[in-house]
Amino acid sequence: MKKRKISTKIEEVDDVSAEVKRLSSLFEHIDNDHKSLCQDLIQNAAFMSVSLRTLQDDIKINGWVEEYQNGEFQSGRKPSSTANVYNKLISNYNMVIKQLIALLPDSEKENAEKSVDPMTDFLMSK
Numbered sequence: 001m002k003k004r005k006i007s008t009k010i011e012e013v014d015d016v017s018a019e020v021k022r023l024s025s026l027f028e029h030i031d032n033d034h035k036s037l038c039q040d041l042i043q044n045a046a047f048m049s050v051s052l053r054t055l056q057d058d059i060k061i062n063g064w065v066e067e068y069q070n071g072e073f074q075s076g077r078k079p080s081s082t083a084n085v086y087n088k089l090i091s092n093y094n095m096v097i098k099q100l101i102a103l104l105p106d107s108e109k110e111n112a113e114k115s116v117d118p119m120t121d122f123l124m125s126k
Contacts, residue, residue, distance in 0.1 A: 015053075016050045017046075020042060023116070027100050027103075
């Protein structure tokens with residue numbers, strides 16, 4: 001199966017910058033003592049979010065499973081490498097987002113949880 005190029009590096013940089021802005025606005029209510037510590041978490045979350053969307057596009061096009069051939073007589077199907085990367089990355093993304101949400105005041109937590117869930121975006125795009 002031929003792989004299709006999903007996005008360009010420039011698009012991804014622009015998307016990461018936009019996602020940093022979006023996440024920064026969602027987490028603007030983190031107290032000032034923790035805000036400077038959160039910038040790296042926000043940068044990482046933005047990068048992971050954009051990467052997850054790129055991986056989702058690849059999965060939509062190429063599927064979760066790929067064929068393999070080991071030698072002449074062994075072949076079959078296995079989870080795609082994209083699916084494996086996606087599963088690991090979404091776990092890391094969720095961990096970073098939970099860390100950021102934990103630093104928010106209680107009154108802001110529910111709104112932030114609804115706004116940063118990549119699974120919601122993925123399901124809505126189907």
